[in-house]
Amino acid sequence: MEKQLNLLYFSPTDTTAKIVQAVGSGIGENVSAIDLTLQKDRQKDLVFGCNDLVIVGVPVYSGRVPEFLIDYFEKVKGDHTLAIFIVVYGNRGYNDALLELKDTFEKKGFIGIAGGAFIGEHSYTTKVGTGRPDLEDLTVARNFGRDIQAKLKGIHDYAQIKTLHVKGNFPYKERMGIRVVPVTNDACIECGVCAEHCPMYAIDSSSFRDIDADLCLKCSRCIKRCPVSAKSYSDEKFNKMIQSLIDNVSTVRNEPELFI
């Protein structure tokens, strides 16, 4: 089956983007990338047809698909569109995120043919999942793409496609979160990079210090993009949570899990 390959991903700290691109390079058809990270790129309805193949990639937030994306995905529709589901998690666990992503897309005209859970450096600390995805992860992702391409070559009509099963439970894990936002220290040079790159436009674009706690995803993009390291988390409870993450999973190496 010759298809137009579409990469669709949300990736504030770039790890999901790397995995989706690597899987896509293994499939190796005509590729078009749609980066959904910035709000300005989440305005249009996206409609895919039966000649499209879509790789959807999201980071795992609290063991789930980021909540606001579930609402955004209302704008995305398929029509017998084959899809590959990718979640990228920070080495703690992905719980029900992959199942939730698959369920969400299969309800809107997509047919899952493969799914994968990969590991990325944790958005909150470089000590967990350090440097991932690394070369090994990217090789696994590319080979996964090749296996998907081989599977596609064997599909001549929809009746041949078996239901995709991935790991996860329904009802999905309850979402948890602490209401905190990054703080800004005196090193801030008011360059505006943080506000410009915020996926939710949650940062006030005149002071660059006020962050709307209702909008902020705590995705850490502003912290990582700041050229002078002026932003960080200072909330004691939140930092304790990060420390316990370091204590529990910094020395464990989880490996990608693939479903095809």
Ligand SMILES: Cc1cc2nc3c(=O)[nH]c(=O)nc-3n(C[C@H](O)[C@H](O)[C@H](O)COP(=O)(O)O)c2cc1C
């Ligand atoms: C709000 C939030 C919640 C997260 N929850 C989890 C989680 O439940 N399990 C996990 O292993 N990593 C978790 N992470 C880490 C991210 O899933 C991980 O760092 C991922 O690689 C980020 O993707 P990105 O680089 O595309 O933004 C969380 C990160 C954020 C910002």
